Amino acid sequence: MTSVDMEYLTIALPKGKLFKPSVDLLAKAGYRADSVSESSRKLIITNEEAKLRFIITKTADLPTYVEYGAADIGIIGKDVLLEEERDVYELADLKLGLCRLMVAVPEAMRQPKLSDYAHMRVATKYPKIAEAFFHSHGIQMEIIRLNGSIELAPMVGLAELIVDIVETGRTLKENHLTEIAQIHTATARLVANRVSFKMKFERIHALVSAVKALSEGVGEA
DSSP states (O other), rough: OOOHHOOOOOEEEHHHHHHHHHHHHHHHOOOTTTTTTTOOSSSEEEETTTTTTEEEEEGGGGGHHHHHHHSSSEEEEEHHHHOOOOEEEEEEEEOOEEEEEEEEEEEEGSSSGGGGGGTTTEEOOOOOHHHHHHHHHTTTOEEESSSSOTTTHHTTOOEHHHHHHHSSSSHHHTTTTEEEEEEEOOOOOEEOOHHHHTTHHHHHHHHHHHHHHHHHHHHHO
């Protein structure tokens, strides 16, 4: 870590649904910079006065930026942390973006027991999580990784089941899918690079304390 790196606290922000609430929470805690926008063409946005740098990354990439020290801290969903399995410190549950990872099947295919789906195909953006879940239940499945609309897979015969993250379940209902098992709840988490956490402890600790106080208020609201 260079002397210049030591001057700044670099914060990674995820593109997508967590971006705005993350930026809003940090701003309320006093961590902001002009022109922090998901559509910004700037790769690094800096607040020179506060010695803050913000980088905006693809959701799945954010834990990698933090693990390797390109960012000191970052905000990311628990679902991504579980799937990516990156070596980072998880510092706080920010209680933003509450969703759940679950298993769903077409309504017409619903079976009495989870084991009744053994040896079927599962489409998902979360192959590691899906495999671990079914393995924990002693069920062998064929996992198919997809990046697009997971709900499409059962409709066209690519897979019988899906593992996906949902917020309200509305999309499932619209596509005649029914949830059969919940794997994990997922909210936004504040994570840190292990070296940065030691080298910049005071700054990171101050930020954690500030956002925790705010996020606990969000959780109680």
